[in-house]
């Protein structure tokens with residue numbers, strides 16, 4: 638029996654991403670956390686939508702990604718999955734749902750896959766989470782790795798500065814990247830590391846390497862949607878290119894609406910029954 642999905646032929650799968658890397662075609666990835674924005678991202682033919690735990694910052698206003706729960710991630714992910722017709726949807730396992738307990742990691746990943754119908758999960762870390770990665774993969778759930786700056790470990794790092802600038806940390810990152818590939822991860826995110834190191838990882842690995850603040854020598858790029866649209870203003874790292882100043886435009890439109898209400902310009906004759 639085959640699954641019913643009218644748009645299967647157009648869908649991006651983990652295999653499509655692997656052949657994109659093999660053919661030298663760059664992969665585009667953006668975050669989304671809700672139905673309306675995910676529809677727009679999908680319509681723009683973005684290859685991968687990441688339901689990132691950056692939802693903790695962007696949607697909920699927390700300072701770090703640590704407080705977001707599995708239930709909240711499932712709410713965001715199921716909204717995104719309902720919108721995405723073409724993009725592969727990857728969901729972050731939130732802090733505390735997979736580290737140090739591979740059985741809990743598997744349960745968390747299964748809950749996400751069952752309740753959202755997303756296509757894959759993403760986990761932060763290398764050798765220290767390998768048992769969890771293996772266990773999730775054994776259930777047939779595709780896993781995307783995430784190395785470099787891993788925001789769930791912010792309390793260990795202390796700051797959000799560039800990672801792996803020294804030889805020891807760079808060597809460890811390279812080893813971890815190979816371990817994740819050998820385990821069976823279908824792709825890897827590298828966040829905020831030197832461009833030369835990221836390029837070396839991308840060259841050595843067969844799986845696609847997607848960068849954020851990791852230069853142009855990797856197989857694709859990811860940004861947080863609200864940052865690249867200029868909806869968030871307080872966050873301005875060097876790697877962020879803003880394509881719009883949507884925050885300013887939204888505030889200006891809302892001010893105009895408020896003014897129209899107060900001056901009784903809105904609603905006019907045509908805008909009533």
Ligand code: KIV
Pocket residue numbers: 668687688689690691692729826828849859860861
């Ligand atoms: O949560 C997120 O948005 C991420 C990206 C920054 C890669 O993990």
